[in-house]
Amino acid sequence: MIVARQAFGRMLLESDRAAEAIEPLEAYLAKRPDDTRTLALLSRAYMKLGKHLEAANGYTRTLASITNGRPRPEYYLERARALVAAGPKHIDQALAGLDEGLEALKYPVTLQLYAIELEIDHLRYDAALARVDQIASRSVRKETWLIQRGEILEKARRPEQARQAYQAALDAIAALPESRIRNRAVERLQAQATAGLERLLSSESDEPGATP
Template sequence: MMIRRLLFLALVLSLGGSGQAHGLLHAEIAQLTAELDQFPNDPARLAQRGELFRVHGLFSEARLDWDKVAALLPNDVTNDLRLGLLELGVRNTNAAVKRLDHFLEARPSSLEGQLAAAEAETLAGNSIRAVAHWSTAIGLSDEPRPDWYLHRARAGQSAGQSPNQILEGLDAGIARYGPLPSLQLMAVDLEVQRGAIDAALARLDALAARADRKERWFVRRGDVLVAAGQPERARAEFLAAQRALESLPEKLRRSWTANELRQQIDTKLAALSPVPSSSK
């Protein structure tokens, strides 16, 4: 039953907000409701239906089911996980933190609990605790998602961690998944913050090497060099971006996105100090 439930929820989440996803949820809820008419005090079915209600955003209905589960199984520590997720869904963050802390005292190796606690602590503004939960979740998972590394890095920034500390965590994700733009671009910003301009440019080069079109990466390099106070090197990158744009096929060159980027490059070039005129 648990495997069937997890597979069903994975399918629903993959469909996102589509009508098909809503239809599947309604069908599953209807089936469980019919079963609960016959077995009204079945905690497993109540827990499943409550989870479907929560996924569907029907938090009041989920609370009714899960409160009943808690009454039927008062010593079940997973009550705190379920109700913590519910409090998180309605953005009652302090209550969510309290519930999830209690759950994790008993089940510290619960990946779902660590992820929920990381989100709750982030929303509650407890950035240092959020970093710890994200790190634990990453360590528990055989396949941590790239965005977990990003969430941890952002929490680290909010907690006042140094760029070096945050980069160490991001680089762990990059080592696993390669130079994903979401991770690498944040790392670029951190390299600039600590004055490691060549390292920032090298990260951009790693991204550009995987891209079919290079013009936006030339612009990014120029932005880094502007921030580093190197306007002439920045100018060379912006001009390289212009040349890359003009080398595109006509259809791409005339596209809305190309025109927008062209305007951005012109603005960036105009903002640079004028090129000194050659002495006569």
């Protein structure tokens, strides 16, 4: 009977009836308080209802319930999103939770990318750059991260450093074997870096006193 409560709660949640899903999920957890899957379902229900701090606390309970094996990255990601949705004063807590996940899961890029996004959104450019550099240090291929570094430096209004990053990306691409340079993904990176340099050149020529 108790298993049916969990299944019923999940069905309600999947049918966008989050408010109705709370009671059967909580009833199931009253009997099995450390059931990871049900804790995650309850957290998602709270998130859908706009109860962001309850959702974040639920994900913390979800993670604490995992005693064997590695947690799923989305639990850390969804907890961070719940904290962000709860308001700006919870950003540091969201980032700390992402860092906890990065340490536990050996630095998955999905968590790092969201952390970078949060740092940029809150104008913490140096922190964002440090995170990009951390990913790059673990990557054999640097072009993607050099381009992201350039984009962050552009946002931070550091054009000379941005130019250096874009040029370094193009130099790294040029050093690849010809067969790899013709790869569509690499061609996209090359276009991004070139576009970055062109933007910088254009903005430089638009500055007052620039030579026409």
